[in-house]
Amino acid sequence: KNEVEQSPQNLTAQEGEFITINCSYSVGISALHWLQQHPGGGIVSLFMLSSGKKKHGRLIATINIQEKHSSLHITASHPRDSAVYICAVARAGNKLVFGAGTILRVKS
Amino acid sequence: DVKVTQSSRYLVKRTGEKVFLECVQDMDHENMFWYRQDPGLGLRLIYFSYDVKMKEKGDIPEGYSVSREKKERFSLILESASTNQTSMYLCASSTSGGARDYGYTFGSGTRLTVV
Numbered sequence: 001k002n003e004v005e006q007s008p009q010n011l012t013a014q015e016g017e018f019i020t021i022n023c024s025y026s027v028g029i030s031a032l033h034w035l036q037q038h039p040g041g042g043i044v045s046l047f048m049l050s051s052g053k054k055k056h057g058r059l060i061a062t063i064n065i066q067e068k069h070s071s072l073h074i075t076a077s078h079p080r081d082s083a084v085y086i087c088a089v090a091r092a093g094n095k096l097v098f099g100a101g102t103i104l105r106v107k108s
Numbered sequence: 109d110v111k112v113t114q115s116s117r118y119l120v121k122r123t124g125e126k127v128f129l130e131c132v133q134d135m136d137h138e139n140m141f142w143y144r145q146d147p148g149l150g151l152r153l154i155y156f157s158y159d160v161k162m163k164e165k166g167d168i169p170e171g172y173s174v175s176r177e178k179k180e181r182f183s184l185i186l187e188s189a190s191t192n193q194t195s196m197y198l199c200a201s202s203t204s205g206g207a208r209d210y211g212y213t214f215g216s217g218t219r220l221t222v223v
Contacts, residue, residue, distance in 0.1 A: 033212060035214075041216065041217075042198070042214050042215055042216030042217050043198060043200075043214040043217075044214070045211070045212050045213065045214070048211060048212065086150075086151070088151075093139075093156070093158070094139055094202050094212075095141070095153055095156060095166070096141075096143075096151075096153070096200075096212070098150045098151040098152075099150070100148075100150050101150060
């Protein structure tokens, strides 16, 4: 079993829909990151969480430390949100362990 | 803004060549990392460094070495490139503050093809 599990693997949505991507982890962590990767592009850090909830524009990230679970929500989705979204947990020494990623496609 | 710059976006090398991938960050971060990304396997840690001249093996160090002579620069070396090292290589840097300060920044990646 992978230390970091993401679901779904693939997600297709219509423009305007509310989107949720889930991440579960099985190890102790110091922080959890949500990352975004566009095709052929580098990786951009969206959020770093150690507790609670963070919001940036249309993106919301939550984490439940007791349940070892985090969610990334996108409100009013747009085709430009199409990307791979990756959950990563920070272990000792700030080394990241990554989920497999969720491929999101938003259709107009 | 923190910037992590990788010297090449695309690279094609021959089997057996010694390959250098360079990474430079401009925010005085203590920690630097090299990851590779492969379809179906995700991102995996090759090597990391917490300080100048310091290096530690990650999960898949075989066939690689690193050099950190200056704080801002972290180089990944493929001693003798092989076709199974064809991959996307990503450099990253982070602060070494407390658990609430582990900001992470990635470079744009180097897509290496070994022929």
